[in-house]
Amino acid sequence: AQSVTQPDIHITVSEGASLELRCNYSYGATPYLFWYVQSPGQGLQLLLKYFSGDTLVQGIKGFEAEFKRSQSSFNLRKPSVHWSDAAEYFCAVGAYGNTGKLIFGQGTTLQVKP
Amino acid sequence: GAVVSQHPSWVICKSGTSVKIECRSLDFQATTMFWYRQFPKQSLMLMATSNEGSKATYEQGVEKDKFLINHASLTLSTLTVTSAHPEDSSFYICSARDRKGAYEQYFGPGTRLTVT
Numbered sequence: 233a234q235s236v237t238q239p240d241i242h243i244t245v246s247e248g249a250s251l252e253l254r255c256n257y258s259y260g261a262t263p264y265l266f267w268y269v270q271s272p273g274q275g276l277q278l279l280l281k282y283f284s285g286d287t288l289v290q291g292i293k294g295f296e297a298e299f300k301r302s303q304s305s306f307n308l309r310k311p312s313v314h315w316s317d318a319a320e321y322f323c324a325v326g327a328y329g330n331t332g333k334l335i336f337g338q339g340t341t342l343q344v345k346p
Numbered sequence: 347g348a349v350v351s352q353h354p355s356w357v358i359c360k361s362g363t364s365v366k367i368e369c370r371s372l373d374f375q376a377t378t379m380f381w382y383r384q385f386p387k388q389s390l391m392l393m394a395t396s397n398e399g400s401k402a403t404y405e406q407g408v409e410k411d412k413f414l415i416n417h418a419s420l421t422l423s424t425l426t427v428t429s430a431h432p433e434d435s436s437f438y439i440c441s442a443r444d445r446k447g448a449y450e451q452y453f454g455p456g457t458r459l460t461v462t
Contacts, residue, residue, distance in 0.1 A: 276453040
């Protein structure tokens with residue numbers, strides 16, 4: 233079955249510290265992947281995406297993610313977290329050739345300590 | 347570019363009434379729109395896929411007669427919650443797929459529905 237797992241439900245980091253949010257997927261077809269961020273009561277903002285090519289992708293707000301096919305992972309990283317990064321983060325996976333449906337992970341809540 | 351709007355942003359309705367939520371792609375044409383439901387502190391659950399000019403495809407477990415979806419044009423899809431009940435209270439988010447692009451979806455800001 234197709235699935236996306238974000239193992240960490242809640243993460244707390246100090247401002248200025250580095251961040252890594254994990255995302256693992258199980259998908260029979262070749263996937264494309266996204267990371268989204270959601271502030272309370274808001275919609276989703278796209279942080280970055282991977283379709284093909286270079287497995288290290290850069291996104292907005294200083295985020296990057298690395299696609300590792302062998303590990304079925306697409307972890308999100310940021311070298312120095314800012315207080316404004318506190319939000320909910322979702323990993324999403326889709327497959328080429330289907331209707332464009334995405335499967336979302338459960339989400340990771342990021343709390344930033346001053 | 348690639349802006350999706352939703353209206354209203356929040357709505358309160360009484361149990362038994364119907365409420366319509368609009369999703370519009372403002373600066374692109376979207377042959378496909380998606381409707382999601384999100385419970386507090388939870389992930390997005392796909393309800394249905396809406397294709398312009400055809401019937402929506404509903405996910406398993408989603409009541410077609412309760413959640414009516416219409417995609418009348420390339421820029422507008424509507425979700426009508428019929429005979430709403432308190433358990434229908436949720437955050438509803440739409441997204442649109444750019445017909446010219448790859449598989450990226452652009453998300454609306456969401457609509458908070460509260461049924462009293």
